[in-house]
Amino acid sequence: MFKGFKEFLLRGNVVDLAVAVVIGAAFNAVVQKVVDALINPIIGMVFKADSLDGALLVELPGGGSIAFGALLGAILNFLIVAAVVYFVFVMPMNKLRDITAKDAEEEVAAETEQELLVEIRDLLRAQALASGAAPAAGAAPASEPGAAPGAHRE
Numbered sequence: 001m002f003k004g005f006k007e008f009l010l011r012g013n014v015v016d017l018a019v020a021v022v023i024g025a026a027f028n029a030v031v032q033k034v035v036d037a038l039i040n041p042i043i044g045m046v047f048k049a050d051s052l053d054g055a056l057l058v059e060l061p062g063g064g065s066i067a068f069g070a071l072l073g074a075i076l077n078f079l080i081v082a083a084v085v086y087f088v089f090v091m092p093m094n095k096l097r098d099i100t101a102k103d104a105e106e107e108v109a110a111e112t113e114q115e116l117l118v119e120i121r122d123l124l125r126a127q128a129l130a131s132g133a134a135p136a137a138g139a140a141p142a143s144e145p146g147a148a149p150g151a152h153r154e
Helices: 002-010 012-047 068-131
Strands: 057-059 065-067
Touching (some): 012 068
16 A cells, blocks of 8 residues: 555656646745836836736726736736746756757667668678578678679779
């Protein structure tokens, strides 16, 4: 019973999710300070209000009001968070993943090419042995590289 629970907790996705929640909470504090220290003073200067929550209020005839500023503030807050997450976390991780994947592909391609050459060599040896004419060790190729097809060395 506890073994399954332990495996669940130690599974990579659960740990990653926990780290993401903690980082998200800390990041939220940073974004809130940016909004309070930078965005709200600019808003106060432009809209003559302390924050977006008090800006662009439309009074309704029956009492109450529509707070377009609060909606604009929430959208602006979301865009700031999304931009910082993309440019600080996502974009660098994608570049790192691309570089790592490119290196891995080059290694796999080199290994595959060498393996194919070994297979070709082994097949040629097997054909030569099957035909009864064992090639001499270090025998020269039948034609020069770059020579016309059918032209043999003499």
